[in-house]
Amino acid sequence: MFDKEHVWLIDPAVYFGDSEADIAMTEMFGGFSSEFYLAYQSVRPLTDAYPTKRLIYNLYHYLNHYNLFGASYLSPCLRAIQKINQDFT
Numbered sequence: 597m598f599d600k601e602h603v604w605l606i607d608p609a610v611y612f613g614d615s616e617a618d619i620a621m622t623e624m625f626g627g628f629s630s631e632f633y634l635a636y637q638s639v640r641p642l643t644d645a646y647p648t649k650r651l652i653y654n655l656y657h658y659l660n661h662y663n664l665f666g667a668s669y670l671s672p673c674l675r676a677i678q679k680i681n682q683d684f685t
Contacts, residue, residue: 615640620650624657648683651676 597604619636622628655676662669
């Protein structure tokens, strides 16, 4: 958005929720450097539940990619579901 004097950036995907959801998504396609994760955790440590939460949070994105882009995302969906099922049984 803009007027004659200013420009504003409006994020259409603003999110208010568990910060670990964003960290999980960073790991979905390769992640960032170890320095990034160490620096992040020095400010906001990950919870003990993070490994399971990462699977659940990323399953949403894998399902969305499966819906949008097709069968190549089916295997990651099934693996995540299987691992989540193992973690809760």
